[in-house]
Amino acid sequence: MDNQFPYLSAVLLTPALGMLVILFLPHRSTRAVRWVSLASAGLCLGLTLRLYQIYDQGAAGLQFVERVPWVESLGIFWHLGVDGISLPLVLLTSIVFFTGVWTMWELSHRVKEFFALMLLMIVGVYGVFLSLDLFFLFVWYDVSLFPMYPLIAIWGSTRKEYGALKLTLYLLAGSALVLPGILYVYFQSGLFTFDLVQIAQAGLAPDVQYLGFFLFLFGFGVLAGLWPFHTWSPVGHVAAPTAVSMIHAGVLMKLGAYGVLRVGMYLCPQGLVEWSPLFALLATAGIVYGALVGLAQTDLKYVIGYSSVSHMGLVSLGLATMTAGGISGSVFQMFAHGIMTALFFSSVGHVYDRTHTKLIPEMGGMAKVMPRASFFFILAALAGIGVPCLASFWAELLVFINGYRAYPVLGVAAVLGLVVSALFMLRVVQKTFYGERNERHGQAPDMTLAMTLPRAMLAATILLFGLAPRLALDLINTATTPLAGMFR
């Protein structure tokens, strides 16, 4: 494995390189900016697919590991690697990144800055998923967060400045818990290394795990939309421009859940055991709360925002079960929900661009006006409800079964929450896309073929993983089965 091509560094540095190229392009050459972004996104997607193909499921564990000393006196290493948990999420990132860039093709306002910031954010996202060094993980975590502020505040819509500020402050307040947590673990482990794998192998004292998990749970949990710290999320989603919503809801929120999983649960398994009842309770509260509040929304993006809160609650509930099945379901749900939400936001983005409204009462009969956009929205809605043959079905099924076994009462409540969310999704679909046609938007054009393609990619992914869930689940299980053994 020594002289292998450094796939992970390549995936991580491609968008960074793209960003540098864009920075040195003149402001006027917007075509070049778009092509550079798309090229780096395409390259990342290609590399990720290749990774997915050559990852050895028989061997399992961390693969493609790269380890180079960075600041040796402190034990900081450039340490990358993927396993069955991170690889699907890297794939998710690549897909959403690629389709996101494509979706924003028609952007005309401050193009260069938009794509530069978007690429920077993606570098951060890849960094978190790929890093096995706590220092770098934190650095990338922050790098992925702060471009959100300008991205939302400059290119966003509804209450954009408020949304951007709230989001940034919430998320960085979360990271204010993570950094003390990391330093605490660093010193308490006695190893003086930020190497996640080494610390996990050495194990930490129970009381260290107790406090450590608390910090990681709430620090990363803010980004995972953990109730009651989720309020930034719908506001931020609504304010953000289409591609940013896609990446944000699709990928960025997963960083939070991934952080809880990779840092919190790996390093502090006993901490999870102690805190799991609270974790499960908050997760279920999020599922039910998101669904109920979603019922009352009239803005399409708010509807999706609250359904995201609800679905991210499912991810958390899966983690809190502490079983291989539950965690696998949770990771698969991260993937499925990411693709699904990206499709949601990308269809709504199109509707908004053409009709300049996101308000449900102002629409109606859109299925006749924009058949393509409507198809994609409805497909995403069905996926969200958990219709069989679509990717989320398997994920949600796994979480519910294991959730019910671990916490019978909460499991039932979560299922009820899902029923409510199915109800409100169908109501939204009915009111927006069927029913009486609103003549005001009668002439709004549908997606062009070129703009249909990225959405079709997302839709195809949902179907593919729905019909063949083992494509992902087999891979995920290689990592979650040994992990679940740590919670006894």
Added chain:
Amino acid sequence: MMAEQLYMFLPESCYLLMAAALFALSLPRRQSHRRIYAWALALSLLGVAGAAAALAARGEMFFTAYRVDLFSQVFKLLLAVATFLVITICGDLAGVEERYHPEFFLFLTTCTLGMMLLISAVELMTIYLSLELSSFSLYLLVPLRRGDNIDVEAGVKYLFIGVTASCVMLFGMSYIFGAVHSTYLSEIMDKLPLWIHQPAAAVGLLLTLSGFFFKLAVFPFHFWAPDVYQGAANQVTAYIATASKAAAVALLIRLTSLTAGTSLYLIDVLMVLCVASMFLGNLVAMVQSDLKRMLAYSSVAHAGYVMMGVLTMTRLGYAASVFYAMAYLVMNFAAFMVVVKVAGEGQDLKIADLAGLHRRAPLMALTLMMALFSLAGIPPTVGFTGKFMVFTAAMEDGRFWLVLVGMINATISLYYYLMVIKAAYLAEPADGQEPLAISASTRALSYALIAGMVYLGVFPQHFLGLAENAVKNIF
């Protein structure tokens, strides 16, 4: 022997020479700003070269009252760089009346000289004299501003608070002398740990430290900062905010190391000051509308972060503080450079005045954004690495809560930095505002600063190593 002594005194000699040259230049009745500026720039560059060349100098001078070691030389180089940087943005001293320009550069030089002497001084009287040399230069620099007497108010305020701090410091020194019967730091260091449990010695040391708390604008010695930052010419503020802070950090490290961490009482007091500075600075900065006032309060908060490293009194903590001082110098200077360039007439700059900067001068907006993100501690900038280091040091010392408070403060500070970024990046320029003309040299400086902030943030090894080696000598 003579050559060796000259080598040890090289940086100081450069600035002595520079002061003499500027004094000579200030004598003719008619002067040209361009000529004096060119001289000052060239001489300060020479100063940087001198300080860099003398980095390897070691030894003691002046009856062992003056120590030249890596610690002092690193800080001298920092000071020289800061002075050079400040002089580079003095090309158009619109905020100062033209007839005072020679004096402006002269006092800048003497102030730097005073701080350099201060850094190497290891004897209480020498410390006091050097401090006064730099302070008096600053007392003169602050009111050197064209305009409506706000400068005089600031100058008077600075003078009175400064003199009071000096008095308190002298008083403290008398206690120390009373306790250990010596003014030499090396002897104090031997005896003080035995005496530190006596109230007189601890109080004496604390009062001595207040002179430097004043310089660093640590709570409760910060009251001058907002008024002086606002009232002084922008370039003078840039100097106070960068060079003078670095010198204060050096002396805080030197003096606190005297106790070798034996005084829990002192550490507790430092911790209270550290936490109070962070909260006060950050909370009050949120409501400021003047950019320089905001930066003044943010400097109070940053003094708190530096103190976090100092109060651990460990090698790692001191090294972290030294690194933080370097980081702070670069990022704060970058912010002030933008202030100076955007306020072309040398006027005060409201945050709202930055509106549309991204259109009027994209590079200035980018520099400002990087500087502010760095001050807020966002990776991959040097500000993050600096904060990370002090937090690591504090955690190593077992101060979990302090780290948590520090992180909470970093989050609070993000709010007001974002408000500035919002003004610069979101708002469109008001009608009639022309694009700013940015000279090629300013462009180059901006690129260098941005690159420096990122480079130091991503590859801190060398500078961290330098900081660690520097603090080895003080124990």
